[in-house]
Amino acid sequence: MASYMTGQRRELLGFLRTNHDRAFSAKEIAEEMSDRGVSQSAVYRNLAWLEKNGKISRSTRDGHREIYYSFVDAEECRRSLHLTCEKCGRTVHMDPAATGRMLSDIAGRDGFSVNMKKTVLYGVCAKCKG
Amino acid sequence: MASYMTGQRRELLGFLRTNHDRAFSAKEIAEEMSDRGVSQSAVYRNLAWLEKNGKISRSTRDGHREIYYSFVDAEECRRSLHLTCEKCGRTVHMDPAATGRMLSDIAGRDGFSVNMKKTVLYGVCAKCKG
């Protein structure tokens, strides 16, 4: 019933971690991992496992129907939400103080507890606004 | 170059509007629309069009790899963000005051402007918490 953080999973996660500023589709990840001798089906299974275990998160992208995956930094997720830019696809972290204020607002008024690993705020970043 | 809000699109949108408290997969929508004589390919094309025109938004759901679509209420989107429950898939709106505070925090500190039609906060709603 237990499950393992296997070599493949560690490697997939490592790939996303070293590229944590952008998200990848299952296909892109499968191609990357294929070069390292990992089968396509394992990639799908590992993505599902990593997501279920809170190691990665999903997002979607303008005009693309696929789901994109990106590395989740547990420490950072405890303090701030993700902001991903629809233009350039890159992710930054929201200010921790503002995040905290917002979470308590939501918990208090709406009785809703936010999943910070999964939630992504979409919009346009400062760089792309110009 | 212009494009039309056709009968089919209006009807698809109407279906999502009358069921605006939950999201539907393309497949579910295709089935619903098929009963009304709409082809599957038109459903996909119409979903893309409606999304591009800001009439509907996407979300994803635990354990499901498909993309789900739901009605966007323009008026409400101006004032509050969506909160969708990962358990039951239903959507509620965040308190407008809290939303406003949060948006200005983000704009100020992070220089990021949030797309309120696209953004969805995931978590667990008050009802499902029990």
Added chain:
DNA sequence: ATCGGATTTGCGAATAATTCGCAAATCTTT
């Protein structure tokens, strides 16, 4: 270090989801 039972992987085929091409039907403006 090795053994054994549980979990994961590769492979290739099966399913499911989404897109395409093109002629016919609709739509909006005139």
Added chain:
DNA sequence: AAAGATTTGCGAATTATTCGCAAATCCGAT
């Protein structure tokens, strides 16, 4: 009502994702 542009239906082509099962790995207890 006519013309030109956009949308639709149909069915086939593509893509994406999942499955089944034997072989390979993994990890905890020897």
